[in-house]
Amino acid sequence: MQQTPPESAHDPNDAWDSPRGLTAHREAVRTALAARTPRTETVPLTAALHRSLARDAVAGIALPPFDNSQMDGFAAASADTPGRLPAAATIAAGLVPAPLAPGTAAPIMTGAPVPAGADTVVPVEDTRDGCFDVAEVVLPASAPGRFVRPAGSDVAVGDTVLTAGTRLGPAALGLLAALGRTDVTVRARPRVLVCTGGDEVVLPGQPLPEGRIYDANTALLHAVLTGCGAEVCATRLVADSPDVFAGSLHADIAAHDPDLVVTSGGISAGRFEVVRSALAAEPAVRFGSVAMQPGGPQGLGVLRGGIPIVCLPGNPVSTWVSAVLLLGPALAEVWGTTGPTARQARLETTVTPLAAKTQIRRGTRVPAAPDRVDVLPGTSSHLLAEAARAEVLVLVPPGPEPLPAGTAVQVVDL
Ligand SMILES: Nc1nc2c(c(=O)[nH]1)N[C@H]1C(S)=C(S)[C@@H](COP(=O)(O)OP(=O)(O)OC[C@H]3O[C@@H](n4cnc5c(N)ncnc54)[C@H](O)[C@@H]3O)O[C@H]1N2
Ligand code: MOO
Numbered sequence: 001m002q003q004t005p006p007e008s009a010h011d012p013n014d015a016w017d018s019p020r021g022l023t024a025h026r027e028a029v030r031t032a033l034a035a036r037t038p039r040t041e042t043v044p045l046t047a048a049l050h051r052s053l054a055r056d057a058v059a060g061i062a063l064p065p066f067d068n069s070q071m072d073g074f075a076a077a078s079a080d081t082p083g084r085l086p087a088a089a090t091i092a093a094g095l096v097p098a099p100l101a102p103g104t105a106a107p108i109m110t111g112a113p114v115p116a117g118a119d120t121v122v123p124v125e126d127t128r129d130g131c132f133d134v135a136e137v138v139l140p141a142s143a144p145g146r147f148v149r150p151a152g153s154d155v156a157v158g159d160t161v162l163t164a165g166t167r168l169g170p171a172a173l174g175l176l177a178a179l180g181r182t183d184v185t186v187r188a189r190p191r192v193l194v195c196t197g198g199d200e201v202v203l204p205g206q207p208l209p210e211g212r213i214y215d216a217n218t219a220l221l222h223a224v225l226t227g228c229g230a231e232v233c234a235t236r237l238v239a240d241s242p243d244v245f246a247g248s249l250h251a252d253i254a255a256h257d258p259d260l261v262v263t264s265g266g267i268s269a270g271r272f273e274v275v276r277s278a279l280a281a282e283p284a285v286r287f288g289s290v291a292m293q294p295g296g297p298q299g300l301g302v303l304r305g306g307i308p309i310v311c312l313p314g315n316p317v318s319t320w321v322s323a324v325l326l327l328g329p330a331l332a333e334v335w336g337t338t339g340p341t342a343r344q345a346r347l348e349t350t351v352t353p354l355a356a357k358t359q360i361r362r363g364t365r366v367p368a369a370p371d372r373v374d375v376l377p378g379t380s381s382h383l384l385a386e387a388a389r390a391e392v393l394v395l396v397p398p399g400p401e402p403l404p405a406g407t408a409v410q411v412v413d414l
Pocket of ligand 2: 292293294295296297313315318380381
């Protein structure tokens, strides 16, 4: 096993003289991710839910394409109402109706084209007899345009109906289908190579020798990444050998063509910091610290081959918090994936902040008071079971004094 020299304040590989703030580091992650130009792909509408639209969608047809009835009823000329009118032939949805003979009223079904000569629809229940089975229909007064859905009242030909970057929800997908589209061009999911490990880490499902632990971080990162819309193209459990890691990294990049490499562990101040040592010769990868806890040690940059790399700290809660708060927003900005949303909430109890670092506490929502959060007691970054119970991450800003109950803080829903 190779050894990494202990970190010093003058480490030439440390570009960050003092700890970066969380916001500044998130921006740096975004910049690194942008080194890879996001791709687009065309997918069927059924595979496009929550994807980010790559180009403006422009309507090739109007919606509705023709004036049509909003009600099951009788189409008539408003000038003939009120009145007793002979019933004309029934107009069903899907038909092309003949023009309405003057002085008549045509039974018409919801969605059927309003015939030329008619400009109003009287719902069947508003007619004197309340049914279609009549030779003559007695209509109340009905204003022009009443219960007529004009052609183009939703969308005109040439309208930009959705702008690039729109996250496609069910109504947007329905709209594209209504415009006759079968597929849509969206931003591709970023392909992420996930590397984690250390000599102590064993794959779940294997026997657990003394002194070893199971790999929590691959499953955790897979969940965060796929949860926000990225694709994990490969995972790699690495041992504490920088040479082996460097070799496997290049082989994995060649085999899987990732848009991003995410590593976890092996970056802080120990003797066997595999990731940090293996990347020491990379001119555009830096290691340093961010003024947050957990998640202080961080690495970041662009590999010589042009692939961005984000190196997260190995403690599981540190990996998780860093992935949610740093990777999630940066992926959303660069690739249009679904990032976490921050909101304001109020502390339910007094919380003591750290002096100079943003502390990311795990919390729960207060039942019946969604704008209030309870902070869980643990702060240490190995407390995965407590993290698993959390419903929110609570960003506690640094400061000298305890924050009393009721203080407004940023929270991220999990
Ligand atoms: N002298 C110092 N020591 C440490 C510092 C420091 O500033 N000075 N920072 C501490 C903090 S904070 C963190 S966070 C960790 C980060 O260390 P690394 O990123 O180098 O991570 P490792 O040392 O490899 O592992 C840390 C911890 O996490 C466990 N681990 C690693 N991978 C996995 C995995 N896949 N599944 C489950 N658990 C994993 C590992 O066994 C360690 O317990 O450094 C502190 N030390
Ligand atoms: O910054 Mo470390 O992530 O607290 O455990």
